[in-house]
Amino acid sequence: MTENVAAEQAGRTQARPAPVVKPGQLGEDPAVPTLTELLSQRAQDSPEREFLRFGERSWSFADIDTWSSRLAHRLIELDGVQPGDRVAIMLPNVVHWPVIWLAALKAGAVAVPVNSSYRRGDLAFVLRDSGARVAFTDSERSGLVADVLATEDGLAGLRVVDVADDGSEPFPQTAPAVPVDAGTLANLQYTSGTTGFPKACMLTHDYWVRLGWVCAAVTGLGTEDVLLTSQPFSYMDPQWNTALALTIGAPLVVLPRFSASTFMADVRRHRATFFYVLGSMPTLLFKQPPAPEDRDNEVRHVLCSGIPVGLHAQLEERWGAPWREIYGMTESGVDLFSPFADADAVGSGSLGRPVPTKQVRVVDPDGNEVPAGDPGELVISGKPMMSGYWNRPDDAARVLRDGWLHTGDVVVRRPDHGIQLVGRIKDMVRRGGENVASVEVEAALERDDVVVAAAVVAEPDDTLGEEVKAFVQLAAGVPADRATAEAIVERAGKELARFKVPRYVEFVADFPRTPSERISKPALKARAVDDPGVTHDLGARRNKTGARTASDGGFLDVDVMRRVAVLTLRRPEKLNAMDVATRLRLATVIREFGTGDSVRGIVLTGEGRAFSAGEDLQSVPSTDAELREAFASFHDITRAILQTQVPVVAAVNGLAVGGASEITLCCDARIGTRATEYYQPENGRGITISNASSVLLRRLIGSHAMRMVLGSPRVLADEALRIGLLDEIVEPDALIGRAIDTVIEWTPAGNTTALHLALLRPQTEEVEAAFAREDLAAWKAWESGVLSAGIGGFLSARGTGA
Incomplete structure (x- = not known):
């Protein structure tokens, strides 16, 4: 952290109350074991305190507690929901989403988040696979849901509720007497499904409460802080932000969607002190035109997954707050973090060190630990952790072996004992016997001012087996021509070994993305087949027009x-x-x-x-x-x-x-x-x-x-x-x-x-x-x-x- 940022942060934190969860409590069990008890406690000790803010409207802890209790009774008494039944939620970012989630949990049911942009095939799969008894949606999606129910086998008994009138008003305002404990299943959290139909991670109350507890300890946030999220609520990030807000008793601001051009303006308008971003979001934010009011905000802490190494210090300097890496997966919640006090983490590329409740190893394909500095797969054990994949014991057995989750991420142990990401096992280009990590090439390309985002994939090659191809999204006004492609690759080539330099470049207007804002490479490659763009071949074996x-x-x-x-x-x-x-x-x-x-x-x-x-x-x-x-x-x-x-x-x-x-x-x-x-x-x-x-x-x-x-x-x-x-x-x-x-x-x-x-x-x-x-x-x-x-x-x- 620069001296300017450190001084500014000292001023911002001066008047802050003590953190709700102290750093020394990071490895302890959460004080309250379930999300429903957390909500009940907040409604008792601070009923009028703001809990959720959507747009210009907000709801207190007491508001959400009574609403979700009434809705839980409706689920039990009107819809016949019993403990363990699944309740699907297919909504955009509206307040009904977290209310239905918490109501389902109060009824002892299991929430099934459904991406609100799903079309027929994905929706039908999730509803069938989860065995949902009830589905909540809105008028925009009700036609699609009705069509799926009418034409798909096995869904005839599914009840559909339009949130415009959830029917909860006549029911009691106190939670139903349904036993729920830390081990009770809370979610079937479907992964983004970029390699086929998604798998549902089985996540308990302990998973969510522990995730909120750990993030509260890592950030040191208190009751006067304001949290902000912009990812789709069907993805896990707004959900753990909700758990964090319940843990510390602070409000959570939920934006309709992520927009790089308006995000920081929303941060200022809502006086947010904390937010979490991931994937390409930091790069997209940084590449917005600088503004005089950039540092006119109250942000104290930013957590991020995938901070661009070359931009890390600039991100902090531009917005005047420390950014720190946190690593986790849907399967495991949170595994690694860099403390906010660790200024040496800035620009280091380190994912941090394990949280106290996790153990990590770096192993070769046979499961043997590799020496520090050698690449290997990151495997993890401890809490929080999913219970398995719903209906897929074989898939669960492949990734959860002897209590260790195999992440599929290739990492190295650093001399400072931190962990550094190298790439994905399946996201490598095998070029003439050399392994090229896509993430390394992407990082080199994205350091270029004219590049908004890049995705590197393997292109089949008769001679070398595979060649390196880069899909590149350019900044506005930059010509998408061969000269630009050559200039970008030439600049990236100064940072990369010769065999890692892309041979092919294709410019794209945008990228297909997962709900977590990561580029979906399977979807990108499928799009390139269906709608091929102009590919610039920068290699020596260039295809001539006549050929x-x-x-x-x-x-x-x-x-x-x-x-x-x-x-x-x-x-x-x-x-x-x-x-x-x-x-x-x-x-x-x-x-x-x-x-x-x-x-x-x-x-x-x-x-x-x-x-x-x-x-x-x-x-x-x-x-x-x-x-x-x-x-x-x-x-x-x-x-x-x-x-x-x-x-x-x-x-x-x-x-x-x-x-x-x-x-x-x-x-x-x-x-x-x-x-x-x-x-x-x-x-x-x-x-x-x-x-x-x-x-x-x-x-x-x-x-x-x-x-x-x-x-x-x-x-x-x-x-x-x-x-x-x-x-x-x-x-x-x-x-x-x-x-x-x-x-x-x-x-x-x-x-x-x-x-x-x-x-x-x-x-x-x-x-x-x-x-x-x-x-x-x-x-x-x-x-x-x-x-x-x-x-x-x-x-x-x-x-x-x-």
């Missing part, structure tokens, strides 16, 4: 010039004809840049003498399913363009045939050269238009649309300019520059371009109606045989030079 195959959509190159994304079709030997994969990739890239987060606009163009020959008729549809896929991929481009928040300009460098000419109609401007030529020969041969051209052509060229479609003439540049297909004709060497200039002219500082685009472009309903008509026409042409014959005639005509 690409159509199957991966690889004929599209991306450059960012003057903060404008230029998307170029590079298949000149085939007149830049596009297959389905290329069209899907084009739509994906347009959507990525179309948010306006990294560029001001988009330019579409082609290489060689053709903008594009449209559909690649060398790989024409041969089945109904392929036909529908082909049309859908054209529709996807239209939707992508019309939904952007930035201008899209077509730089029509030459021939624009069929579907390609239709793509230009979706653009906000079309700039061409004397070589520009529009041609739709397929219309006369039964290959119908598909890109909402039946709407767009009429909007652009009025009555000329009829002869252009039915007569299929070649429309040269001058004619295209006259009727409105082109907005401007320029010299070939000025084409891209003029298209970029147009984007820049249309997006001045502080502009409302996105609003105007939404007003000027055709409405979604109009476009979708056109798609439906065009799909029907295509289907009829397909059924009649005209379409197949037309394709054959078109290929024959091309063979004779037509």
Whole structure:
């Protein structure tokens, strides 16, 4: 901790009362064994003291005690809940969440937190797996719950309660006489499920009470402190924050969600003195623009899991409070911590030392302790600890062996006896015999000012087995081009061994995340397969354009010039004809840049003498399913363009045939050269238009649309300019520059371009109606045989030079 921070903290702590749980009590058993007794005690000794604050409303300990007691009676008397029955809670961050949790526990039931963003498959799994008797939800999710109950076997007896009227009002305000002790099961806490369906950790009252007790002792918080949390309540962090608030008798502020741009403003507004963040949250906070009021807060302590080593001191200096590492898992609660008095922990990368109730070992795959400084798996025993995985004794036996929890984290023991994280056993890249820890490479990348967040994964490689690939989220305004990728990797390479430096870089607008705000790499890799972005290959064995195959959509190159994304079709030997994969990739890239987060606009163009020959008729549809896929991929481009928040300009460098000419109609401007030529020969041969051209052509060229479609003439540049297909004709060497200039002219500082685009472009309903008509026409042409014959005639005509 710097002298400035230390002095400021001394001033902040001067008037604070003594901690409720003293540091010397860290290894003792909690004074009160259950969460329900803790609430009862607080309601007796400080009934009017604030307990929970959501938005501008707050509730006292007495308020929550009586509400949860009434609701517990309702569960027993109206819903027939008995001790051990499961009660599911599918809600966002609203006060009903902790009330229902505590009510379920008073009824002797087991709470089943359900991620409020779950869709059908995940929700059905959790409800079936847990065997929930009752589910609490709200109007926004009640339809989904009802649909799952109506269509899934085994859920017919589940009662659903809408929290808008929980029906608790008539019931007694005193807790029901249900015996609950420290060993009573409190939660089935489902893990985030990033590697398949989640597993439910069986967590007792002792788990939660002990977790609150330990964190109270670690932080030294007292009754006058104010706690704040922003993670989803279905995740464990707001729940242990609730246990902490009950332990020390202090209020807990619950934000609707985590927002890096508003988080510290909320901390100041609520006069919070403590909060906990994890994963990427510290980096996202630090990369917000500095503000004069940064240190104008009352924060005394911050606990964090995953403090960036290079930012640790800067985090403390910027907000004027000590940040300390705490380590744990859903399975084990809390295991390691760095004391707030330990200034040497700042920037050390240490996870700290074990809490007194835990023992840790660092072992090799055979379970043997490894020497200090050697990497091994962290294994843990002691309290708190889950009782096992619900319905999964085999899974529990794999991770809980002889009383030791195998965490899957690779660590080393430091010379100061602290523990330092190296990576996950399953989160390593095996490159040519060398092990590369993803977390180390990510940390090096994220130290770069232009990088918001990074995720490193293994990419299969024929020579080395695996290569290092980095997905990178850039700061606003940084161009997502090859030059940026090269610069980032070059800077990271100064900190990494040569074999650890990423070969591949793919820029992303955001990351899929778990409820704990960690990047979900399985979801990230699945997204990259479904919606591939532009991957920059920075290795020596770079794929040349000519060596690409159509199957991966690889004929599209991306450059960012003057903060404008230029998307170029590079298949000149085939007149830049596009297959389905290329069209899907084009739509994906347009959507990525179309948010306006990294560029001001988009330019579409082609290489060689053709903008594009449209559909690649060398790989024409041969089945109904392929036909529908082909049309859908054209529709996807239209939707992508019309939904952007930035201008899209077509730089029509030459021939624009069929579907390609239709793509230009979706653009906000079309700039061409004397070589520009529009041609739709397929219309006369039964290959119908598909890109909402039946709407767009009429909007652009009025009555000329009829002869252009039915007569299929070649429309040269001058004619295209006259009727409105082109907005401007320029010299070939000025084409891209003029298209970029147009984007820049249309997006001045502080502009409302996105609003105007939404007003000027055709409405979604109009476009979708056109798609439906065009799909029907295509289907009829397909059924009649005209379409197949037309394709054959078109290929024959091309063979004779037509």
